[in-house]
Every structure is written in C-alpha cells, then in structure tokens.
Amino acid sequence: xxxxxxxxxxxxxxxxxxxxxxxxxxxxxxxxxxxxxxxxxxxxxxxxxxxxxxxxxxxxxxxxxxxxxxxxxxxxxxxxxxxxxxxxxxxxxxxxxxxxxxxxxxxxxxxxxxxxxxxxxxxxxxxxxxxxxxxxxxxxxxxxxxxxxxxxxxxxxxxxxxxxxxxxxxxxxxxxxxxxxxxxxxxxxxxxxxxxxxxxxxxxxxxxxxxxxxxxxxxxxxxxxxxxxxxxxxxxxxxxxxxxxxxxxxxxxxxxxxxxxxxxxxxxxxxxxxxxxxxxxxxxxxxxxxxxxxxxxxxxxxxxxxxxxxxxxxxxxxxxxxxxxxxxxxxxxxxxxxxxxxxxxxxxxxxxxxxxxxxxxxxxxxxxxxxxxxxxxxxxxxxxxxxxxxxxxxxxxxxxxxxxxxxxxxxxxxxxxxxxxxxxxxxxxxxxx
Amino acid sequence: xxxxxxxxxxxxxxxxxxxxxxxxxxxxxxxxxxxxxxxxxxxxxxxxxxxxxxxxxxxxxxxxxxxxxxxxxxxxxxxxxxxxxxxxxxxxxxxxx
Numbered sequence: 057x058x059x060x061x062x063x064x065x066x067x068x069x070x071x072x073x074x075x076x077x078x079x080x081x082x083x084x085x086x087x088x089x090x091x092x093x094x095x096x097x098x099x100x101x102x103x104x105x106x107x108x109x110x111x112x113x114x115x116x117x118x119x120x121x122x123x124x125x126x127x128x129x130x131x132x133x134x135x136x137x138x139x140x141x142x143x144x145x146x147x148x149x150x151x152x153x154x155x156x157x158x159x160x161x162x163x164x165x166x167x168x169x170x171x172x173x174x175x176x177x178x179x180x181x182x183x184x185x186x187x188x189x190x191x192x193x194x195x196x197x198x199x200x201x202x203x204x205x206x207x208x209x210x211x212x213x214x215x216x217x218x219x220x221x222x223x224x225x226x227x228x229x230x231x232x233x234x235x236x237x238x239x240x241x242x243x244x245x246x247x248x249x250x251x252x253x254x255x256x257x258x259x260x261x262x263x264x265x266x267x268x269x270x271x272x273x274x275x276x277x278x279x280x281x282x283x284x285x286x287x288x289x290x291x292x293x294x295x296x297x298x299x300x301x302x303x304x305x306x307x308x309x310x311x312x313x314x315x316x317x318x319x320x321x322x323x324x325x326x327x328x329x330x331x332x333x334x335x336x337x338x339x340x341x342x343x344x345x346x347x348x349x350x351x352x353x354x355x356x357x358x359x360x361x362x363x364x365x366x367x368x369x370x371x372x373x374x375x376x377x378x379x380x381x382x383x384x385x386x387x388x389x390x391x392x393x394x395x396x397x398x399x400x401x402x403x404x405x406x407x408x409x410x411x412x413x414x415x416x417x418x419x420x421x422x423x424x425x426x427x428x429x430x431x432x433x434x435x436x437x438x439x440x441x442x443x444x445x446x447x448x449x450x451x452x453x454x455x456x457x458x459x460x461x462x463x464x465x466x467x468x469x470x471x472x473x474x475x476x477x478x479x480x481x482x483x484x485x486x487x488x489x
Numbered sequence: 490x491x492x493x494x495x496x497x498x499x500x501x502x503x504x505x506x507x508x509x510x511x512x513x514x515x516x517x518x519x520x521x522x523x524x525x526x527x528x529x530x531x532x533x534x535x536x537x538x539x540x541x542x543x544x545x546x547x548x549x550x551x552x553x554x555x556x557x558x559x560x561x562x563x564x565x566x567x568x569x570x571x572x573x574x575x576x577x578x579x580x581x582x583x584x585x586x
Contacts, residue, residue: 098582
C-alpha cells in the first residue's frame with residue numbers, strides 16, 4: 057500500500073519550508089523530503105534575510121528565530137587593485153523593534169523553520185533523495201520515487217523546491233539545462249572572530265550589523281560580485297561570477313576568494329579570524345527570461361528551482377519564501393473548493409506570482425543580465441578608471457584643479473571613447489528603469 | 490602578489506559523509522576529455538575535484554564535492570558528465586551554510 061499525502065514538498069530550503077509550513081498550518085497532510093543529514097545541510101546563502109516575507113508566514117518569527125545581526129549599514133564598494141571607492145548608508149533608524157534585514161547563518165534558520173513545520177503537523181523526512189517524479193498514464197504527476205527501499209509515495213500535488221540544479225524538473229522534461237551565462241558560481245567562507253573585534257572594526261554595538269557588497273577588480277574582469285557580512289561571532293566573505301566567465305578564464309573560484317581575502321582593503325577587516333567552513337553554490341542569475349514553466353498537471357516549482365532570484369538587488373530567499381507561500385496558498389484554495397490539481401487550475405499559482413513583487417521585479421530587470429554579460433567594461437575598465445580618478449582628485453599637489461578635471465575626463469574617454477561612455481550610460485539606464 | 494591556495498586546507502574544515510565507492514558523478518568517456526581543448530572543469534570546480542593527468546585526460550575524485558553542479562553546466566555541450574546527487578544523507582553536510 058503506497059502512502060498518500062495531500063502534498064509532497066521536495067527540499068527544505070526557504071521556498072520548501074514556506075510551502076510546507078503554510079500547508080501544514082492549514083491542516084493539510086504534507087510530507088517534506090530533504091536529502092541532507094538535517095534541514096540546511098545542503099543549503100548555502102550569503103546571507104541576508106529580509107523580514108517581510110518571513111513575517112507574512114510566521115508573524116512572530118522574531119520571538120525565537122536565530123538571526124545574527126540586524127543591518128544598520130549598507131556599503132557598496134568598487135574595489136581597485138589596492139583601493140576602493142564606494143558609498144555607505146548608515147542610519148540609527150534601522151535600530152527598531154522590527155528590523156527589516158538581518159544577517160543569518162543559513163543552517164540555523166533552516167533548522168528553526170523545520171521545527172515550526174513539525175509543530176504545525178508537517179511530516180519531514182531527511183536523508184532521503186527524491187530520484188524522480190511518478191507520472192500516471194496521462195502524464196499527471198502523482199507522486200515521487202526516493203532512494204529509500206520501497207520509496208514510492210503518492211500525493212495530490214508535488215511542489216519542487218529542490219534548488220538551483222532542479223534535477224527533477226529536468227528529468228521530467230519540464231526544464232532545460234541551465235545556460236552558463238544564466239547562472240553564477242559563488243564560493244564563500246565563514247570566519248569566526250571575537251565579537252568585540254567585529255564591533256570595533258565596523259563601529260557597531262549590540263546586535264547591529266554591517267553588510268558590504270563589492271564589485272570591481274576582484275572578479276578579474278568577469279561578471280560578478282563579492283560580499284562581506286557581519287554575523288554575531290563571525291564574518292562571511294564570498295565571491296561569485298557567471299559560469300560562462302569562469303569557463304573561459306583560468307582562475308579557479310577558490311583562488312579568486314583567496315585574493316579577495318588578501319586585498320589590502322579587505323584584509324584588515326578579517327585579520328585574525330578563523331575559517332570554519334568553505335562552501336560553494338550556484339545562483340540563478342538569468343532573471344525573467346530564464347524563468348521556466350512554473351506548473352503543470354499535479355506539480356509546481358518554487359524558489360531557486362524556478363530561477364527566482366533578483367540579482368540586481370541581491371534578493372533570493374525572499375522570492376523563494378514568497379513563491380513557496382503562493383504555491384501552498386494555491387493548493388489550499390483548490391483543495392477547499394474541491395477542484396483537481398490540473399495544469400489549468402494550478403495556473404492560479406503563476407497568476408499570484410505575476411501579481412506580486414516576485415515577477416514584477418524580475419520583469420523590471422529583464423534586460424540587465426544580458427547587458428552585464430555583453431558589456432564586460434562594467435567589471436574591468438570602469439573600476440580602474442574610477443579609482444584612478446579618485447586618487448588623482450584627492451592627491452593634493454601643485455597641479456591646478458582644472459587640469460586635474462581634464463586629466464580625469466581624458467582617462468575616461470581613453471578607456472571607453474565618448475560614444476562608448478554615452479552608450480554605457482544609456483544601456484544601464486534602459487536595463488534598470 | 491601571487492597567493493598560493495591550498496584547496497585541501499579549505500575542504501578540511503568541511504564535514505563530509507562519504508559514500509564509499511559510490512561516486513555520485515562520473516565522467517562518461519575519457520576520449521571525450523582528451524579531445525576537450527579547454528578541460529574547463531579543472532579550473533571551474535570550486536573543490537578541485539577535477540585534475541589534468543599525464544594521459545591527457547581528466548581525473549575525477551568526488552570526495553570533496555560541494556554538490557554545486559558547475560561541472561555539469563560547463564560540460565553540457567559534450568554531455569560527458571553524469572551528475573547526480575549523492576544518496577540521501579551522504580555527501581557535504583554544511584554546519585553553517
């Protein structure tokens with residue numbers, strides 16, 4: 057006798073957890089399958105968690121959610137060879153009772169979320185890899201097969217929250233392989249350090265935190281970004297570039313990370329910290345145009361597996377949680393109305409997404425991935441020219457200011473030509489407006 | 490400034506539950522690797538699981554694999570990498586992630 061549930065959720069990341077919790081809380085029978093040793097064992101995030109989406113699912117999450125620091129300062133740095141130019145925004149107004157952004161250690165959050173799901177009545181089984189979806193004769197998904205003995209389980213609907221690789225959707229022919237220009241590879245380390253040193257180096261008190269988003273020479277001309285985040289007793293540092301660029305280059309990702317750690321601007325911030333874990337993960341970067349088919353007869357796909365990542369704003373886990381919640385709400389609505397989980401009915405999931413910030417934001421930036429991919433000067437020529445200009449401008453010597461201005465203008469035109477500069481400006485504005 | 494990176498030292502910090510003699514990734518054809526001009530897997534893999542060998546092909550040792558999927562993505566034209574997740578409970582087990 058094959059066991060049957062209202063819904064099976066594959067994966068215990070933010071999207072799967074949001075879906076499983078929402079379903080369990082409404083009293084549906086839900087089975088969540090996770091291939092890791094425990095929830096979070098296979099998951100990687102920078103990470104910054106945005107409160108709004110989690111708050112919609114668990115309004116009082118702040119009572120016991122193991123967040124790290126609430127972010128009071130955002131820095132955006134463009135790194136040259138031995139320098140940086142950047143902007144910081146810091147405000148005491150971010151010190152509220154209900155902060156909007158937190159740094160997190162991913163495994164802690166996933167464990168916490170899973171306990172909530174179990175408390176709500178969801179059944180969670182770890183150490184179980186789903187090997188394929190089971191279809192009936194008409195092609196409708198009716199369950200999953202796992203790598204456990206007798207591992208066939210049925211459900212009215214299957215929600216795939218299995219992450220960026222999305223092997224199950226590929227095996228069922230619902231998705232194509234990821235194009236190398238649509239996906240980044242990021243590597244990161246967690247560095248443990250005396251919290252007092254974090255407070256001194258970043259000017260913080262209590263649980264205040266700083267995040268630094270980094271672009272520039274550290275990605276060696278490749279399309280990519282880096283980051284340095286403050287946790288309670290650790291720092292996370294990471295760097296990622298498009299796989300299409302790594303493929304053509306000769307620099308291994310861990311070498312790029314090591315060079316970042318030794319950059320003269322970064323090194324003093326992490327000095328004396330002890331590395332406790334090295335992680336790597338792919339990030340979906342293709343945006344709106346890379347979003348696959350999101351639903352079909354008896355199935356939906358959520359989170360990274362659905363390519364829901366807003367690279368321009370470095371938002372991913374909030375899109376994941378939103379999509380997981382919306383998939384679950386669609387299931388609840390159909391179940392309540394006694395309607396079947398046909399493709400036609402599950403189209404309501406896509407309609408919810410289209411009506412939300414998830415698809416609206418992805419659509420707004422739909423041309424940005426292509427433009428970044430085809431215009432490497434944003435990652436190579438500009439960091440050098442900008443930092444050199446700043447260096448010239450802030451060096452007080454006997455050269456008059458008008459001459460300095462001319463020198464700086466000349467350096468920009470030399471790198472990109474006047475038309476090139478104007479073209480770049482137009483491209484950027486078109487891509488983000 | 491040239492910094493030598495020892496990837497083994499990074500991976501040493503990680504927790505792995507190794508599924509002895511059941512690698513979850515396989516190279517399908519050695520001949521295909523030999524004819525591959527870039528052998529980009531030997532550069533791109535964040536755990537350096539792939540290395541060039543004296544025979545001009547590529548040696549794969551999956552013990553340090555971080556299960557990211559990059560090798561499968563870069564080798565998709567040749568389809569020479571058979572990529573699967575490890576069995577449930579095995580492979581990388583992130584403490585922090």
